[in-house]
Amino acid sequence: MKNKNSVKAPKDKKIEARKRDIAFRILTVIGVSLLLGIILRLSKIDDFNSVGDFFTGEIWLQILILSVLIATVLSTLYFYSIYVRSDLRKDKKLLPVLSVSIIITFALSLIFSIFINVYIAPLVLASLLVATLLDKRIGLVTTVLTSQAFFIAYIVVFGGEHLVDIAAAIITSMIAAIFLVCNMDRSGSRFKFTGIAIIVGLCTALIPVLLNLMTDRTNVVNMLMSGLWSFLSVVLSVALYMIFLPIMEYLFRINTVFRLGELCSLESPLLKRLAEEAPGTFNHSIAVGNLAELCADAIGESPQLAKVCAYYHDVGKLKNAEYFIENQKGYNPHDDLIPEVSVSMIISHVNASCELIKEAKLPEILADVAREHHGTTPVNYFLYKAQTYTEEDLDKIEFSYPGPKPQSKIAAIIMIVDTVEAASRAIQGLSSPDKFRAFIHKLIKEKADHGQFEECGITFKDLKTIEDTLVNILPSMYHARIQYNNPRE
Ligand SMILES: [Fe+2]
Ligand SMILES: [Fe+2]
CATH class of the missing domain: 1.10.3210 (Hypothetical protein af1432)
Structure with missing residues (x-):
């Protein structure tokens, strides 16, 4: 009897640990999604004249919808990560790295979109961090999912007045992220990587210029400015990446290629x-x-x-x-x-x-x-x-x-x-x-x-x-x- 218990105990402990692990992952996804949902909805500050405005059913319904969108993106990224890298299944750093990368990128993209314009949103940042800290394949999928999710959330909160600009910003960030992630190993040092970012930024800046040329040829200044902001978005993403990468390398004890x-x-x-x-x-x-x-x-x-x-x-x-x-x-x-x-x-x-x-x-x-x-x-x-x-x-x-x-x-x-x-x-x-x-x-x-x-x-x-x-x-x-x-x- 004693023997039976002593054999069963470690198995029970293992099941308990597994349950705790799953609960931690689910709570992380819910917590991160809710936090980003609230940040996204609160970012349209004009809608809130008093504290009471925040506690209306309509606002919380919008927060819930935004949170579900973020939760879907985060869960998809998580499942894709363990699909391409089965060794990450037991890695406790996976979800925190994905979460922190997305939170930083969404928060900074919101700030830059609101105070400057939508083109300069540093959306490339999440994919660079994920590609360096986890895996390049996961980084590439991160760019597709986060860019799309951010702009859907942006349209839901701020309206879709400038759809062409928003679409141009999405495709520019995705193309820039793909080129940067694919050239990461070749760069070897952070300095060379900045050089590659400048070249990629200059090339991708043509996309909004051309899209604006197709839709509104009369406003040349607007057309050129969209290219400049797009270029700065890539440079800004890489600059922020240089700042956040050492912090995340230290926090998560990960040795990156750099x-x-x-x-x-x-x-x-x-x-x-x-x-x-x-x-x-x-x-x-x-x-x-x-x-x-x-x-x-x-x-x-x-x-x-x-x-x-x-x-x-x-x-x-x-x-x-x-x-x-x-x-x-x-x-x-x-x-x-x-x-x-x-x-x-x-x-x-x-x-x-x-x-x-x-x-x-x-x-x-x-x-x-x-x-x-x-x-x-x-x-x-x-x-x-x-x-x-x-x-x-x-x-x-x-x-x-x-x-x-x-x-x-x-x-x-x-x-x-x-x-x-x-x-x-x-x-x-x-x-x-x-x-x-x-x-x-x-x-x-x-x-x-x-x-x-x-x-x-x-x-x-x-x-x-x-x-x-x-x-x-x-x-x-x-x-x-x-x-x-x-x-x-
Ligand atoms: Fe030796
Ligand atoms: Fe030795």
Whole structure:
């Protein structure tokens, strides 16, 4: 009886948690929709001469209709998000990110529409935030749904006097958003992205000009001004995006492509120190970064994240740079140390990396990968060296990294590529592509046999893809080192 209860309890807890989660999501959709419904209806301030005007049945019916419209948009976006990205189903940040992006965009679009004109409404903002913080596909659908919903709400509240202007503003925002979202990865930095925004803004500004040309050719000033406001709408959206993105990156602890790109900059203080104080480790980290980027891309993980993690995985070697072979120029301080001391110096770089990453307030994932990149593997060189001094079997754990084993596919990639890169000096003498493949395969298999990939969800298929990627790319990266002999010779 006791056993039955103890088995049932966790299941009940799971069901309870699931119910609470669903209730939280429903309440979020209702709360956000009602809030936006009220904001939209209140924005036509002329209708409210006294507090009592707000509490009439007619006003609340309009608020209800507007809220249902927003709830439909938010729910559709939510379901589309988990349809294209099933991993977001359990992500508690999904609905808050969608909600905050839509609230900010609607509120600012209302303010600019009321105080300037409808063309300058920064409707592109929501799609940019969603595309960066969640997924580009979701960002593209966000632009279609939010632009349409905003203008329907705008017509309901303010009337449809300037329908052509409203239609021109919708299509301009949607086209601009699509071009900007599709060019996000190419830009690489926030500065370049602003340049792309200016070009997109100039091109899309032609749309309202042409639409006005078709409907009212007599008012040239109006025609040109609509183009100018449309251009400013794109620039304003991108400017607001630059302001809100870091805030949302911080609030939701999300590493965006831009943040990762900036962390990869060789001007970043830790990397600069690494280049100056431990040049060997610096070169190793850059090489690991290039390989990890390709491997991550090949198995569908974030290439930018893999690259950043690789750049910072060994920063702890800064503390005792000369104790690591890649930084030594002739003299090896381990020659004067007993193996037990040597191994503790080597192993300590893992914790030192985590400390330096935390001190520099870098994303937590970098510290996680640094902590896990050697897993629980032994430092064989010093284990074998220590064994030569005694006939007793040594405790392998004392010569092993403390772990944990890689907890993510990115950490597993860094572990593999780190080993392969460090061993690349040995592949110089391999005489054929088959031998080279066998060498890479052996390195990966050793880690797998040692149980290092048990906790990170990486599959055999992923490992094979990583092996293929390394076999294809390494000869071109190290063409000076790897020279296959012609087997017929
Ligand atoms: Fe390391
Ligand atoms: Fe390394």
